[in-house]
Amino acid sequence: MKFGVIRFPGSNCDQDAYFVVRDVLKQPVDYIWHQETSVKGYDCIILPGGFSYGDYLRTGAIARFSPVMSATQEFAERGGLVIGICNGFQVLCEAHLLPGALIRNVGLKFRCRQVQLRVDNADTPWTCATTEGQVLTIPIAHGEGCYVADADTLAALQANRQIVFRYCDESGVPDLAANPNGSMLNIAGVCNPTFNVLGMMPHPERASESILGSADGRRIFESVLQSVQQTGGFVPAH
Amino acid sequence: MPQVKVFITLKPTLLDAQGRVIENALGALGYDNVKQVRMGKYIEMEVQGDTPRVEREVREMCDRLLANPVIEDYRFEVVE
Numbered sequence: 001m002k003f004g005v006i007r008f009p010g011s012n013c014d015q016d017a018y019f020v021v022r023d024v025l026k027q028p029v030d031y032i033w034h035q036e037t038s039v040k041g042y043d044c045i046i047l048p049g050g051f052s053y054g055d056y057l058r059t060g061a062i063a064r065f066s067p068v069m070s071a072t073q074e075f076a077e078r079g080g081l082v083i084g085i086c087n088g089f090q091v092l093c094e095a096h097l098l099p100g101a102l103i104r105n106v107g108l109k110f111r112c113r114q115v116q117l118r119v120d121n122a123d124t125p126w127t128c129a130t131t132e133g134q135v136l137t138i139p140i141a142h143g144e145g146c147y148v149a150d151a152d153t154l155a156a157l158q159a160n161r162q163i164v165f166r167y168c169d170e171s172g173v174p175d176l177a178a179n180p181n182g183s184m185l186n187i188a189g190v191c192n193p194t195f196n197v198l199g200m201m202p203h204p205e206r207a208s209e210s211i212l213g214s215a216d217g218r219r220i221f222e223s224v225l226q227s228v229q230q231t232g233g234f235v236p237a238h
Numbered sequence: 239m240p241q242v243k244v245f246i247t248l249k250p251t252l253l254d255a256q257g258r259v260i261e262n263a264l265g266a267l268g269y270d271n272v273k274q275v276r277m278g279k280y281i282e283m284e285v286q287g288d289t290p291r292v293e294r295e296v297r298e299m300c301d302r303l304l305a306n307p308v309i310e311d312y313r314f315e316v317v318e
Contacts, residue, residue, distance in 0.1 A: 148308075
């Protein structure tokens with residue numbers, strides 16, 4: 001299974017994502033420069049964390065118009081697997097591949113610490129190696145991770161089970177005290193209606209080996225492998 | 239050349255965390271008569287063309303890039 005890690009000017013978690021795919025998952029992986037016009041040949045595209053274009057105007061607002069994003073959009077619309085982590089999540093929201101938006105954390109602090117996530121839907125390509133209600137420990141590191149959407153969008157997310165991860169306490173309760181940034185409904189990660197696109201603020205690539213304090217993030221990458229093995233993978237027509 | 243002034247604000251339904259902190263800071267300075275501080279963005283630009291064209295294009299620019307309609311409202315002025 002071949003992964004591609006997109007590099008925008010200002011991406012800074014690209015090497016971590018690349019390392020996890022190559023050295024932990026033992027899968028082929030390439031960097032994809034933002035000026036590329038094709039994502040042909042990849043099974044999964046990773047939009048890494050960082051500060052693409054310096055977060056100018058709004059987080060992700062400039063990156064979404066990169067040439068590689070047109071190709072990624074087309075890839076996603078045909079069912080290709082795309083995950084946006086942190087800044088990558090912000091880019092996917094700006095590109096309308098995911099609903100909602102991410103704004104400044106309530107309290108304005110840059111939050112950088114381990115958090116607990118409740119798996120709300122284990123029936124996705126990103127969570128099939130987990131169980132519903134499982135609590136994962138994965139770090140966050142962001143200043144603008146407060147997920148917002150209008151009431152209709154939130155209702156649709158709930159009805160379609162598109163909310164994949166929520167911030168919770170150690171026993172899995174997604175209460176206010178466990179919410180690090182003010183996100184509506186404690187949302188930490190959402191999918192598109194067809195579940196092939198995931199955005200999440202926490203960094204699974206920083207929690208894929210136990211020496212880093214948690215290997216729970218690895219479950220997300222292993223889910224992708226498992227889902228592709230089970231379904232025979234997704235081969236978009238180019 | 240027409241000068242355009244664009245004002246972008248967070249939707250009133252969303253909590254403006256920055257606005258709230260500014261309000262608290264003003265309160266700490268003794269201005270306890272200040273309420274409902276909201277912080278936005280201001281963009282100035284010169285855009286060539288007659289006013290109807292400039293208005294049409296700036297609206298398009300706001301919808302596509304300058305503002306995010308999910309979280310922001312905008313208004314603009316065209317000054318000849």
